[in-house]
Amino acid sequence: MPGLLPSPQPSPLGRGGKNPKHLSLGGKRSEGGKVGWGEGERGLPRKITENQNPENPKVAGFTLLELLIAMAIFAIMAVMAYGGLRAVLDTAQATSARAERNRQLQRTLTLLHNDLMQAQPRPVRDALGDDETALRGGHGDELLSLTRALPDLTQQDDHSRLQRISYHFHDGHLQRRVWNRLDRTQASAPMTRDLLAAEAVVIRFLGDEWTTFWPISGGALPKAVEIVLTMPGLGEIRRAYLLQL
16 A cells, blocks of 8 residues: 555564574575685675685795795895805915915924034944944935034033934925934934925035035035925925024
């Protein structure tokens, strides 16, 4: 009839404007973890997805591709860090080796200088009883042999303050051998010390001219002695010593 209001239709939300429990918008029961409907703003139905369902939470994680990318970046950084560390270690090792060569060279030159400055014109007998001049050199791997005086720190006799010193170049190493007894026997063993590694060692003696063999004649001491060392990384080093006659 005209003037009459239409009768209200039943709401699908049920009484009070709320959606009945476990009912979807179409009146079907929602299954756990699947799309369903819940109460939204102003009591209207709201769509609930699987990730939004508080009863079935899902923790997010990295994908396999993301893990592979992260591992590749880490590997690149590790290689770069190792390369830098290796360069530092190589530099430190080279510096240490060069410093050790310099120390050995300085020690060798100091010993040779002290031996030559204390050279004495005292001949000796070798292990076979043959005579040796006070200073000799250029005999095979025997570069230089001499009799030297020790510092006068005690009141002992002159014989006990003399030593026989010999420099040999053997298997790429310069050696210094010391005998505390001048006139040796076959049982006499020297104290041997490796001084340094070298590519070549040459000792020359000055008489009327430079020579690699001494004595030329008689048993006199040379006027001067020169040593030429060829060392890896340092090149050729020359030192000349004027003997105190």
